[in-house]
Amino acid sequence: MRKYLVVATILSLASLAGATPTYTAAWADLGGGLYGHTFTVDNSGAAASAWFVEMDWSGAPAGELPAGAVAGSLVNQVKVFGVVVVDEEADAISYHDPNPPASYDMALDTWVMDEFCNAFQGGTPTEAANLYQVQSGTASGLQYITVDHAYIVSDGSVKFTGRLGVGLTNPTWTNVSGYSVVPEPATMLLLGIGALGLAIRKRR
Numbered sequence: 605m606r607k608y609l610v611v612a613t614i615l616s617l618a619s620l621a622g623a624t625p626t627y628t629a630a631w632a633d634l635g636g637g638l639y640g641h642t643f644t645v646d647n648s649g650a651a652a653s654a655w656f657v658e659m660d661w662s663g664a665p666a667g668e669l670p671a672g673a674v675a676g677s678l679v680n681q682v683k684v685f686g687v688v689v690v691d692e693e694a695d696a697i698s699y700h701d702p703n704p705p706a707s708y709d710m711a712l713d714t715w716v717m718d719e720f721c722n723a724f725q726g727g728t729p730t731e732a733a734n735l736y737q738v739q740s741g742t743a744s745g746l747q748y749i750t751v752d753h754a755y756i757v758s759d760g761s762v763k764f765t766g767r768l769g770v771g772l773t774n775p776t777w778t779n780v781s782g783y784s785v786v787p788e789p790a791t792m793l794l795l796g797i798g799a800l801g802l803a804i805r806k807r808r
Contacts, residue, residue, distance in 0.1 A: 623650035625768045627659075627753075629784035634757070638679060640711060641756045641784045645748075645768055652747040656725065656769030659754070661736045664761035664783050674786040676760025677734050682712045691757075697729040697736055716740055717752045741769075761786045 625647040632640045645655055663677035682690050690696075690713040697714055698721045704710065715721070716729070720740040730737035736756060742748060756762055762784045769775030 623647055625650075625770050625778050625780075627764065627766075627768060627780040627782070629762070629764070629782075631762075631784050631786055634711060637759055638682065638712065639676075639758055639760065639786050641758060641762050642752055643754045643756065643764065643784075644750060644752050646750040647770055648749060650749065650770070652749050653770050654742050654747055654772040654775075655720075655751065655753075656739075656741040656775050657720065657753055657766065658725075658739045658769075659737070659764060659766035661754075661756050662763050663734045663758060664763040664785070668763065669761055669783065669785060672788050674760035674788050676758040676762055676786065678714070678736060678762070679757045679759055680714075680731060680733065682757065684709045684712055697731060697738060697754075698724065712757055714755065714757050716754045719743065719746060719748070719751050720753055 625645060628644050628646060630642050630644070632642075634640050641661075643659075643661075645657060647653065661678065664673075664675060666673075666675035669675060680691055684690060684707065690709060691699075697716055699710075699713060699715050714736060716738060719742050723741040723743050725739040725741055729740075736754075738754070740753075742751070763782075764784070765781035767777050767779045769777045
């Protein structure tokens with residue numbers, strides 16, 4: 605399974621004075637034209653703190669992506685091996701059943717990480733045909749510098765937009781937006797060939 609890291613954030617001017625929290629994405633090829641995107645909040649250089657995240661994820665349209673990227677639509681219903689349907693629970697985005705149904709494959713489901721799933725703000729997360737929306741916070745008393753926030757399954761690139769709050773009593777908010785970009789297979793092949801060429805050249 606290959607993982608590729610994409611860091612994409614838009615920083616608010618108000619937070620430039622100190623460590624500015626960022627929202628990063630790493631994706632993995634799940635096979636069958638599906639990709640698992642893991643989103644992480646990071647505040648390196650600052651003290652551990654509570655986190656609040658208000659985030660929308662949607663499939664990234666081709667017109668907004670760089671050349672050679674795979675456009676995406678979020679996958680709400682996936683059939684594992686054509687038999688088991690995942691992401692069918694009413695609260696699937698927060699699904700953390702310790703005893704999942706037989707043959708259930710969580711890697712093909714969308715969910716919010718344990719650190720956030722018990723502290724939703726403003727009600728149940730929203731799921732639509734091409735959108736996941738959640739307002740969440742870390743569980744009471746838990747503080748982090750860097751912590752994974754959510755795992756989103758898509759058939760291509762994912763767009764995210766929202767804001768991050770750091771601090772418990774009076775959170776400092778930072779707006780973030782960007783993309784978790786999946787390159788087309790041909791692009792990945794070219795990148796791989798280029799890296800191999802560089803490695804051979806260095807050895808000479």
